[in-house]
Amino acid sequence: MSTSTIRPQAPRFAQSTWLVAEREITMRLRSRVFLISTGILLLLVLASILIGGFTAQNSSNDTTPVAVVGAAGQSIGNGGRLDVTEVASVEAATELVRDGTVDAAIVPDGSTPLGIGILADSEVPAALVSQLSVSPPVTLLDESPTNPFITYLVSLGFGIVFFMSAMTFGSTIAQNVVEEKQTRVVEILMSAIPVQALLAGKVLGNSILAFGQIALTAVLSIIGLTILGQTDLLTGLGMPIVWFVVFFAIGFVLLASLFAATASMVSRQEDISSTTTPVTMLVMLPYFAVVFFNANPLVLTIMSYVPFSAPVGMPVRLFLGTAAWWEPLVSLAILAVTTAGTIWLASRIYQNSLLKMGARVKWREALTS
Amino acid sequence: MLEIRDVNKHYGTARVLTDVSFDVVPGRMTGFVGGNGAGKTTTMRIILGVLSSDSGTVTLGGSKVTPEDRRRFGYMPEERGLYPKMKVEEQLVYLARLHGLSVTAAKRNAGNLLEQLGLGERAGSTVESLSLGNQQRAQIAAALVHDPDVLILDEPFSGLDPLAVDVVVGVLKDRALAGTPVLFSSHQLDIVERLCDDLVIIANGSIRANGSREALRASHSTLRYELISSGDAGWLRSVPGVSVVDFDGSYALFDVDAESTAQAVLRDAIGRGDVATFAPRHPSLAQIFREVIR
Numbered sequence: 217m218s219t220s221t222i223r224p225q226a227p228r229f230a231q232s233t234w235l236v237a238e239r240e241i242t243m244r245l246r247s248r249v250f251l252i253s254t255g256i257l258l259l260l261v262l263a264s265i266l267i268g269g270f271t272a273q274n275s276s277n278d279t280t281p282v283a284v285v286g287a288a289g290q291s292i293g294n295g296g297r298l299d300v301t302e303v304a305s306v307e308a309a310t311e312l313v314r315d316g317t318v319d320a321a322i323v324p325d326g327s328t329p330l331g332i333g334i335l336a337d338s339e340v341p342a343a344l345v346s347q348l349s350v351s352p353p354v355t356l357l358d359e360s361p362t363n364p365f366i367t368y369l370v371s372l373g374f375g376i377v378f379f380m381s382a383m384t385f386g387s388t389i390a391q392n393v394v395e396e397k398q399t400r401v402v403e404i405l406m407s408a409i410p411v412q413a414l415l416a417g418k419v420l421g422n423s424i425l426a427f428g429q430i431a432l433t434a435v436l437s438i439i440g441l442t443i444l445g446q447t448d449l450l451t452g453l454g455m456p457i458v459w460f461v462v463f464f465a466i467g468f469v470l471l472a473s474l475f476a477a478t479a480s481m482v483s484r485q486e487d488i489s490s491t492t493t494p495v496t497m498l499v500m501l502p503y504f505a506v507v508f509f510n511a512n513p514l515v516l517t518i519m520s521y522v523p524f525s526a527p528v529g530m531p532v533r534l535f536l537g538t539a540a541w542w543e544p545l546v547s548l549a550i551l552a553v554t555t556a557g558t559i560w561l562a563s564r565i566y567q568n569s570l571l572k573m574g575a576r577v578k579w580r581e582a583l584t585s
Numbered sequence: 586m587l588e589i590r591d592v593n594k595h596y597g598t599a600r601v602l603t604d605v606s607f608d609v610v611p612g613r614m615t616g617f618v619g620g621n622g623a624g625k626t627t628t629m630r631i632i633l634g635v636l637s638s639d640s641g642t643v644t645l646g647g648s649k650v651t652p653e654d655r656r657r658f659g660y661m662p663e664e665r666g667l668y669p670k671m672k673v674e675e676q677l678v679y680l681a682r683l684h685g686l687s688v689t690a691a692k693r694n695a696g697n698l699l700e701q702l703g704l705g706e707r708a709g710s711t712v713e714s715l716s717l718g719n720q721q722r723a724q725i726a727a728a729l730v731h732d733p734d735v736l737i738l739d740e741p742f743s744g745l746d747p748l749a750v751d752v753v754v755g756v757l758k759d760r761a762l763a764g765t766p767v768l769f770s771s772h773q774l775d776i777v778e779r780l781c782d783d784l785v786i787i788a789n790g791s792i793r794a795n796g797s798r799e800a801l802r803a804s805h806s807t808l809r810y811e812l813i814s815s816g817d818a819g820w821l822r823s824v825p826g827v828s829v830v831d832f833d834g835s836y837a838l839f840d841v842d843a844e845s846t847a848q849a850v851l852r853d854a855i856g857r858g859d860v861a862t863f864a865p866r867h868p869s870l871a872q873i874f875r876e877v878i879r
Contacts, residue, residue, distance in 0.1 A: 403635055
């Protein structure tokens, strides 16, 4: 019979947690589905960067025919990407825009800090706007309009990466929790280590994976932008990406503990959605909000402070330059406090629900008992 | 010694355990017997600390069992479960490490146990790919892999074929002989009868009988004897102090009022012809069980 010579010490909480986390990570890295879905995510990110990059490059290669009224021409400097037609008056410029001779007209406009405005026919001249906005850095520091397409793409990028990572790892946690409950291996685990260590290990393991995926995405984006020579965009995106990773790290722990807790209330894989749906909604919320409201400063401001959407909302605002330096810190603090409270609540639900087999555990039972 | 004292437990309004007290003695196998819903699993979960009791204590060697102690317990839950997609050996090593073993000790123990249980060749297979009987063996290995100080096994023999039962019994007896208190539940009373040294019978959440197998048998024996002789045993009916329970030609099963009456019957029987069998008939565990839970 195998007998260990020294009576082993019971592992400490941190060790138990790490053992659980380690198992979560190794089992996950062995899953083909996981590796493929990570690959798809990275490809999507790369593709959107390339599309974004080419759009910007195309517009910079083409020369855009514009009409310039008087002194307004000086504001645009001597960039060689404009085919400038000088006209005497705003009316003449308007005429040229209407008949299609030029795409847009740059006219004097005292109401903007630049002193110029743009006249265009039926659609926003994205190429011209992006050229104006990527010219001297001064324009970026001012409230010059960021290319709406780029804004949309950046918002969508943050939204989709958050959504996909949170969903992938959130549903993994949910499935693992139910698997342990369904196979009753949880009874053995509970007899070996504290329930809190089990929960913490699951959350930690999956958070590390999610964080790794996000960090990889971030690095890929930065490399992609560098290769494309989008240094201006990179300058604008660098900090928001770093903040996104930081926010995601904490925000995911919040979601992960919610996924684990709600999943522990059911006993079969088929029933998972009956309790995790509210959490799934919370994951989808920032994604849809940022897609629909990336041009609405009020909604973005609110989003950047609500813990569930802050990981997307705050980086977008930072990119747009509408957030003061202290705002991400405050939002991060709110997120951290919410996360701490949620972990406490989640471990309560988890502990109360793990041994209850069969029908779905009722919310009241899960929270009290 | 593992001592369970005055443990009570209720779920909502249902009282599932009432003043449950018994001992699990080191070096002995204690059988835990009771019908479905009698409270066996609940009691075991309380001993393991997986469930909390309303009142009562579980002590080991005189001091209250702490979570640290419990990490040195081995548990086999009634509803079997291991990670289906994890390899057998990997899973055992993981569980051993959760119980505090080093990687090397965990690997050594897992390897030895798998050999012992006849699972050596399947060490690298996933649990879901094993046959039910082999899954059961893996489950037993999971309870033993960290060399536990106390073993609590809920229905360890269900689902095992007779050969596998023998293998498992051998492994468990080794542990008991090495001084580990072993508590196991089963409703296969014949196995319990063969295997256990001590017996605890529970019904409706309270302990009905508790003690060594021999003591229980003695206290429930009814001075019943069995006689198989060469001639017709019908004469027994007229012996004073004898009441015949069952009779068939040369076979008779009868109760006597005293030991001396039985001896007199034996002498008489030898005088009447050859006696093939004359033996006291101990009540089987099944009989005792039926009697005490009534």
